[in-house]
Amino acid sequence: MNYYSLNHNAPNVSFKGAVINGLAPDRGLYFPENITPLSKDFIENIDQYSNEEIAFKAIEQFVGDEIPKDVLQKIVAETISFEFPVVSVEDNIGTLELFHGPTLAFKDVGARFMARCLGYFNQNNTNKVTVLVATSGDTGGAVANGFLGVNGVDVVILYPSGKVSDIQEKQLTTLGKNITALEVNGVFDDCQDMVKTAFLDAGIERQLTSANSINVARWLPQMFYYFFAYKQLYKQHKDIVFSVPSGNFGNICAGMMAQKLGLPIKHFVAATNVNDTVPQFMKDGKYEPKSSQPTISNAMDVGNPSNFIRIQQLFNNDFANLKTGFSSFSFSDTDTKEAMTRIYKNSTYIADPHGAVGYLGLEKYELQADEYGVFLETAHPVKFLDVVENTLNQKIDIPADIQELIKKEKKSLLISSYNDLKEFLIN
Ligand SMILES: *Cc1c(COP(=O)(O)O)cnc(C)c1O
Numbered sequence: 001m002n003y004y005s006l007n008h009n010a011p012n013v014s015f016k017g018a019v020i021n022g023l024a025p026d027r028g029l030y031f032p033e034n035i036t037p038l039s040k041d042f043i044e045n046i047d048q049y050s051n052e053e054i055a056f057k058a059i060e061q062f063v064g065d066e067i068p069k070d071v072l073q074k075i076v077a078e079t080i081s082f083e084f085p086v087v088s089v090e091d092n093i094g095t096l097e098l099f100h101g102p103t104l105a106f107k108d109v110g111a112r113f114m115a116r117c118l119g120y121f122n123q124n125n126t127n128k129v130t131v132l133v134a135t136s137g138d139t140g141g142a143v144a145n146g147f148l149g150v151n152g153v154d155v156v157i158l159y160p161s162g163k164v165s166d167i168q169e170k171q172l173t174t175l176g177k178n179i180t181a182l183e184v185n186g187v188f189d190d191c192q193d194m195v196k197t198a199f200l201d202a203g204i205e206r207q208l209t210s211a212n213s214i215n216v217a218r219w220l221p222q223m224f225y226y227f228f229a230y231k232q233l234y235k236q237h238k239d240i241v242f243s244v245p246s247g248n249f250g251n252i253c254a255g256m257m258a259q260k261l262g263l264p265i266k267h268f269v270a271a272t273n274v275n276d277t278v279p280q281f282m283k284d285g286k287y288e289p290k291s292s293q294p295t296i297s298n299a300m301d302v303g304n305p306s307n308f309i310r311i312q313q314l315f316n317n318d319f320a321n322l323k324t325g326f327s328s329f330s331f332s333d334t335d336t337k338e339a340m341t342r343i344y345k346n347s348t349y350i351a352d353p354h355g356a357v358g359y360l361g362l363e364k365y366e367l368q369a370d371e372y373g374v375f376l377e378t379a380h381p382v383k384f385l386d387v388v389e390n391t392l393n394q395k396i397d398i399p400a401d402i403q404e405l406i407k408k409e410k411k412s413l414l415i416s417s418y419n420d421l422k423e424f425l426i427n
Contacts, residue, residue, distance in 0.1 A: 001014070001015050001032055001033065001034070001061060001062050001063065001064040001066075002014060002032075002033045003015065003017070003018040003030035003031060003032055003033065003216060004030070004031055004033060005024030005025075005026050005028030005029070005030060005031075006028045006029045006030075006031050006309050006310065006313060007024065007026040007027060007028025008026075008028070009026035009028070010024040010025045010026040010028060011025075012033070013030070014064075014066055015062065015063050015064060015066045015067075015216070015217075016066050016121050018030040018215075018216045018217075019114065019117050019118060019121065019209075019215065019216060019217045020118070020121065020129065020207070020209055021209065022199075022208075022209040022210035022211075022214055022215045023199070023210060023214055029214055029306065029307070029309060029310055030216050031310060031313055032062055032216075034061075035061075035257070035260045035261065036061055036261075037260065037261055037262040038057060038058070038261050038262050039262075040262065042057065043262050043263060043264070046227065046230065046231045046234070047231050047234075047235065049231075051080055051084070051224070051228055051231075052073070052076055052077045052080065054224070054227045054228070054231065055076045055079070055080055055221070055224045055227070056072065056073055056076050058223050058224060058227055058258065058261060059072070059076065059113075059220060059221060059223070059224075060072070062216070062220050063117075067117065067120055071120060075113065075116040075117065075120070076113075076221075078112065078116060079109055079112045079113040079116065079221060080109065080224060082100040082101050082102075083097075083100045084096065084097070084098065084100070084224075084225060084228040084229070085097050085100075085232070086229050086232045086233060086374060087349070087377075089343065089346075089347050089349050089359075090346065090347060092367055092371065092372055092373060093359070093362060093367075093372075093373045093374075093375070094233070094372070094373075094374050094375075095349070095351070095355060095358075095359075095374065095375050095376070095377045096225060096228075096229045096242075096374050096375070096376050096377065097377045098225055098376055098377060098378055099352075099377060099378070099379050099380035099383075101142075102145050103138070103141040103142045103145050103171050104379060104380035104382065104383055104399075104402075105138040105141070105142055105299075105378060105379040105380070105383065106222070106225070106251065106376070106378045106379070107138050107139055107142035107143075107218075108142045108145065108146065109221050109222060109224065109225070110142070110213065110217070110218035110219065110221055110222055110250075111139075111142040111143045111145065111146030111147070111211065111218065112142075112145075112146040113217055113218070113220075113221040114146065114211060114215055114217035114218045114221075115143075115146040115147040115150050115153070116150070117217045118131070118147075118150065118152075118153055118209075118217070119150040119151060119152065119153060122150075122151065122152030122153060123151060123152065124152075125151060125152040127152075127207060128152050128153070128154065128206070128207065129152065129153050129154075129207045129208075129209055130153075130154045130155070130156060130206045130207065130208050130209070130425070131143065131147060131153060131154070131155045131156070131208075131209055131210070131211045132156050132158075132195050132198055132199070132208050132209070132210065132425075133155070133156070133157050133158070133195065133210060133211045133212060134157075134158045134159075134188065134191035134192040134194070134195045134212075135157055135158070135159050135164070135172070135188075135191070136159075136160070136163070136164070136188040136298055136299060136301060137159075137164045137165065137168040137298055137299055137383075138168065138299045138379060138383070139211070139212060139299075140157045140159050140164070140168065140171070140172035140181070141168055141171030141172050143155060143157065143172075143211045144157060144171065144172045144175050144179045144181075145171065145175070147178065147179065147211075148175050148177055148178065148179060149177055149178065150178065153178060154178050154180070155178055155179045155180070155211075156180050156182060156424070156425070157172050157179070157180070157181050157182065158182045158184050158191040158194060158195060158415075158421070159172060159181065159182075159183060159184065159191060160184055160186055160187050160188050160190065160191055161183045161184060161185055161186070161414070163187060163188065165383060165384065165385070165386075166406065167382070167383055167385070167402060167405065167406065168383065169410060170405045170406055170408055170410060171405065173410040173411055173412045174405065174408040174409065174410060174411065176411065180413065180424075181411065181412040181413070182412065182413050182414075182415050182421065182424065183412040183413065183414050183415070184415055184416070185414060185415070185416040186416070188292075188301070189291070189292070193418075194418050194421050195210075197418050198418075198421060198422065198425065201422065203422070203426075204422065204425050204426065205426075206425060208425075212248065212250075212306075213248050213250025213251075213306070213307055214306055214307075218250070219250050219253070219254055219307065219310075220254060220257065221254075222250065222251050222254030222255075223254045223255070223257050223258040223261070225251075225254075225255070225376070226242065226254070226255045226258040226259075226263055226265065227258055227263060229242075229374055230263055230264075230265075233372060233374070234264075236372075237372035238370060239266040239368070239370050239371045239372065240264070240265055240266055240371075240372050240373075240374060241265075241266050241267045241268075241269065241362065241365065241367060241371050241372070241373045241374070242255055242265060242267075242268055242269070242373075242374050242375075242376065243268075243269040243270075243271050243358045243359070243361035243362045243365065243373060243374070243375040243376070244268065244269070244270055244271065244358060244361075244375075244376050245271050245272075245297065245300060245354040245355065245357045245358040245361075245375075245376060245378055246270040246271065246272055246278070246300060246305070246328075247272075247275070247299055247300030247301065247302040247305065248302050248305050248306050248307055249270065249278065249305040249306075249307040249308050249310075249311060250306075250307045251376065251378070252268055252270050252311070253307045253308075253310045253311050253314070255268060256268060256311060256314050256325075256326075257314070259325075260314065266371060267325060267326070267327070267365070267371075268325060268326045268327075269326075269327050269328070269329065269361040269362065269364075269365045270326065270327070270328040270329075270361070271328075271329055271330075271331065271357045271358050271360055271361030271364075271375075272300060272328065272329070272330045272331070272357070273293075273295040273296075273297045273300050273301065273330065273331060273332070273333070273336065273357055274293050274295060274330060274331075274332055274333075275290070275292050275293055275295070275300065275301055275302055275303055275330075276330035277289055277290060277303060277304060277305060277308075278305060278308055278328045279328040279329055279330040280330075281308075281328075282322075282323070282326075282327065282328045285319055287308075289303055289304030290303040290304075291303050295333050295336075295353075296333045296336060296337070296353045296384070296387045297333075297336060297353040297354045297356075297357050299354060299378070299379065300354060300357070311326070327361075327365055329360070329361055329364045329365075331357050331360045331361075333353075335360055336353050336356045336357055336360070337353075337356075337387075337391045339351070339356040339357075339359050339360050339363075340353065340356045340388070340391050340392060341391060341392065343356065343359055344392050344394070350381045350388065350392065350394075350396060351377060351381065352377065352378075352379050352380065352381040352383065352384050352388060353384055353387055353388075354377075354378045354379055355375060355376070355377035355378060355379070355381075358375030358376050358377070358378075359375045361375065362375055380399075381396055382396060382397075382398055382399065382402060385398075
């Protein structure tokens with residue numbers, strides 16, 4: 001499969017090229033040249049297939065012959081080796097739990113898939129790649145875990161000192177081997193700026209790539225979630241509406257790719273916190289990026305969502321068309337805490353702040369009689385322990401492996417400026 005840049009000013013590349021480059025040289029996001037729907041027969045009988053078979057069918061065309069079939073099958077199987085259950089919350093609402101992976105957040109799937117693809121492309125170690133990533137919390141842990149021990153790939157993670165939760169910090173600072181954590185004296189935007197500067201710095205000779213949802217190998221496997229949810233629901237429910245707590249809009253955009261592949265999805269709701277660039281755009285058609293505001297759903301504190309351009313491409317850059325298949329609403333921290341309390345009171349389900357924003361999206365959308373709503377639970381509530389316990393007035397159980405993790409010793413290098421980062425990358 002070939003990919004073109006959505007800025008239309010860079011050469012087309014293969015899947016391998018897109019994975020290694022991350023972003024096109026014209027700073028555009030890569031987009032597949034063709035999207036071929038899967039057969040009706042497959043979709044209608046999807047419950048006859050294993051998750052491994054479904055995921056392989058969904059991703060196959062986007063990789064093409066650049067990874068041999070048996071290797072890709074193995075990569076897919078390793079990527080999704082945990083559960084993706086839809087749990088009933090109300091009569092017409094369920095939650096798709098995406099937090100059963102090793103770092104308890106949905107980003108595990110994309111990180112594991114990308115790590116294995118990059119590992120395959122680099123197996124002869126001829127051309128060492130450094131994955132450079134800035135994190136506000138969840139990405140770092142998933143990337144560190146996914147890439148641990150992958151040959152030919154070094155991972156450098158920048159995170160803002162004192163601004164990630166304890167569990168998140170331990171997930172990215174305790175692994176060692178090919179993973180280095182740089183603790184930045186600053187906020188997330190400083191980390192992000194340093195990473196962007198490094199990508200443009202001709203003085204750094206290492207091959208750098210990104211591991212956020214800009215990268216096609218992290219973005220595309222997120223399609224799997226929607227197929228797995230559909231498989232569990234379609235025999236009972238005809239019209240399925242997904243509400244996706246959104247920050248960079250990679251996850252929801254992957255859901256729209258699943259729809260392009262023929263998965264019958266009635267409607268998408270993108271639920272955001274007060275970082276409402278997209279909800280505003282859906283009101284007045286003006287896209288005005290802002291600087292991000294901190295919230296209790298911090299993995300969605302994004303003022304200029306990078307994947308929104310891919311969504312517009314999927315709807316042929318046609319605003320009227322986009323409006324028919326997609327809605328977007330924004331919610332405050334107060335709304336979010338009230339929703340967490342309401343969900344818990346009504347059904348004893350404990351939602352994390354991101355999932356609660358997704359739930360609010362379904363409420364606002366107002367499901368019709370024959371519609372079934374699914375909100376995505378993108379992280380385990382334990383990752384946001386303080387907020388969840390204080391909001392619900394309730395202790396939550398900490399899984400045994402997280403208790404082990406908390407005991408481990410943190411290893412990080414403190415940096416304060418871009419020069420510190422550059423020096424680290426050069427030496
Ligand atoms: C990253 C993240 C999101 C946002 O996902 P996008 O693909 O960036 O829209 C939502 N919830 C959690 C817990 C996350 O880690």
